[in-house]
Amino acid sequence: MVDIAGLRKSFGNNEVLKGVDLQVNRGEVVAIIGKSGSGKSTLLRCINGLESFQEGQLTVHGQALQASDPQAMRELRKNVGMIFQNFNLFPHLSVGRNVMLAPSLVMNQPKAVARANAERLLQRVGLAEKFDAMPDQLSGGQQQRVAIARALAMDPEILLCDEVTSALDPELVGEVLSVVEGLAEQGMTLMMVTHEMSFARKVSDKVVFMHQGKVHEVGAPEQLFGHPQTPELRQFLGLSTH
Numbered sequence: 260m261v262d263i264a265g266l267r268k269s270f271g272n273n274e275v276l277k278g279v280d281l282q283v284n285r286g287e288v289v290a291i292i293g294k295s296g297s298g299k300s301t302l303l304r305c306i307n308g309l310e311s312f313q314e315g316q317l318t319v320h321g322q323a324l325q326a327s328d329p330q331a332m333r334e335l336r337k338n339v340g341m342i343f344q345n346f347n348l349f350p351h352l353s354v355g356r357n358v359m360l361a362p363s364l365v366m367n368q369p370k371a372v373a374r375a376n377a378e379r380l381l382q383r384v385g386l387a388e389k390f391d392a393m394p395d396q397l398s399g400g401q402q403q404r405v406a407i408a409r410a411l412a413m414d415p416e417i418l419l420c421d422e423v424t425s426a427l428d429p430e431l432v433g434e435v436l437s438v439v440e441g442l443a444e445q446g447m448t449l450m451m452v453t454h455e456m457s458f459a460r461k462v463s464d465k466v467v468f469m470h471q472g473k474v475h476e477v478g479a480p481e482q483l484f485g486h487p488q489t490p491e492l493r494q495f496l497g498l499s500t501h
């Protein structure tokens with residue numbers, strides 16, 4: 260589903276990704292962990308074409324990423340959904356319209372179809388009754404669930420989640436994580452940057468530990484959390500490095 264080889268990305272002189280190799284299979288749930296600044300968000304943003312890169316290969320859903328090909332980039336955006344830390348809902352549109360917008364505009368979905376889909380997706384994230392509400396009438400957890408419904412409305416092949424609970428009050432984290440967990444159980448291919456270690460351990464098939472712009476360790480959650488191999492991961496997990 261996602262095939263990354265030798266990916267390098269710099270911002271000016273700051274090389275943030277220093278040769279990332281990673282494969283993600285269909286239906287796999289991948290948690291990306293690592294210290295602040297290790298390049299986790301940049302990696303996700305490269306995968307959905309929000310950032311360009313200088314070297315390496317990045318193939319998503321069988322299609323090599325070429326920023327120089329706008330048609331390919333549009334196709335990519337349809338196949339790759341992304342949810343951000345700060346929800347990024349359109350504040351002037353109702354919840355329902357937020358979910359309907361991209362399918363109507365990008366896929367030319369008839370309004371009645373887009374509306375029926377939006378109603379179904381809002382129900383799926385437990386917000387059926389909020390269709391006509393405005394985003395600022397919702398809690399952060401509810402807004403993030405709308406953002407998930409909005410991403411799903413494009414029927415993506417893969418969903419990228421960038422620290423989707425970090426902007427939430429602690430009591431709202433659980434409702435968002437349980438929606439993400441539901442998607443994982445239903446077979447959605449997911450890549451999520453997260454600081455929620457217990458969640459990563461519970462739902463992921465594979466954990467990727469990023470360190471200084473590279474994949475430093477990768478493996479099943481029981482392996483990574485239970486038997487970290489490198490001092491850097493042990494330190495990150497707060498374990499003794501001896």
Ligand SMILES: Nc1ncnc2c1ncn2[C@@H]1O[C@H](COP(=O)(O)OP(=O)(O)OP(=O)(O)O)[C@@H](O)[C@H]1O
Nearest residue numbers: 270273275293294295296297298299300301302452
């Ligand atoms: N648009 C940008 N322009 C310049 N530098 C950037 C940009 N985006 C990220 N960086 C730099 O890239 C490095 C990695 O950032 P990135 O956000 O990918 O890390 P991260 O591992 O996701 O960290 P965090 O957990 O804090 O979000 C940082 O040094 C950051 O300053």
